[in-house]
């Protein structure tokens with residue numbers, strides 16, 4: 001059986017450390033402040049926003065929610081972003097995605113001041129990640145690196161395979177592994193011989209968005225398998241991209257829920273604290 005990488009416990013440890021830092025900052029009159037923008041009434045986004053706000057409250061970060069109606073115009077949304085960019089008590093700005101279809105998410109991300117872009121989606125921050133000189137890291141890949149570090153899994157010289165090439169997970173994930181001297185392969189829907197490529201991985205990161213996609217025959221015995229996916233199985237139950245049977249082959253495995261998910265929120269808190277320290 002694989003050793004479980006307990007994201008819930010590791011996230012709790014990160015949050016406890018942040019709580020201490022925030023207490024010291026608050027005592028010095030600099031409480032970190034996060035603005036959370038939610039447009040429309042998508043129930044999943046609502047849940048994500050509430051979880052982020054609860055996590056902020058837990059560590060002492062002041063969060064302010066800006067809920068806008070679904071018919072908000074691009075101009076109104078950009079005006080809010082500009083106002084928040086100018087506010088000294090707001091250190092981080094997060095716009096919950098996806099936005100309603102008539103709004104241009106790229107323009108909104110581009111409008112957020114890079115030094116307040118705690119999701120690290122702004123092109124300036126993406127460029128900083130590319131050259132390895134960054135303030136913020138995107139929360140999910142940063143969370144994965146934290147899981148690896150705190151589980152003493154050194155990726156240097158190892159073959160790491162990332163399945164998925166999205167801008168928010170796959171691509172930055174590959175870059176962070178590369179910065180730590182891994183030999184990285186990025187796979188996607190056009191990859192040939194996916195099974196064989198994955199079977200060569202010492203560390204396999206699945207960010208596909210397909211329930212139980214990674215099966216035991218795709219995993220090298222003893223590999224560390226990181227499951228980023230959040231899906232519903234045929235019974236509507238929450239599950240990852242990795243088939244639970246991989247537990248029999250892998251050396252380490254993150255559960256879903258309780259693996260990468262809690263780390264993503266912990267890294268958002270960390271980025272907000274970093275923004276306030278700058």
Ligand code: NDP
Nearest residue numbers: 140164165166169188189207208209228229230260261264
């Ligand atoms: P995207 O849909 O943006 O990207 C999915 C990637 O998987 C694409 O690059 C796609 O390839 C690739 N892919 C799809 N099908 C296959 C296939 N058959 N073989 C190989 N590759 C394939 O998803 P995200 O990156 O945004 O998210 C991935 C998963 O992670 C989702 O389940 C999401 O819910 C979850 N997630 C979890 C977070 C957390 O906090 N735990 C945070 C963010 C996301 P191509 O580019 O060729 O289409």
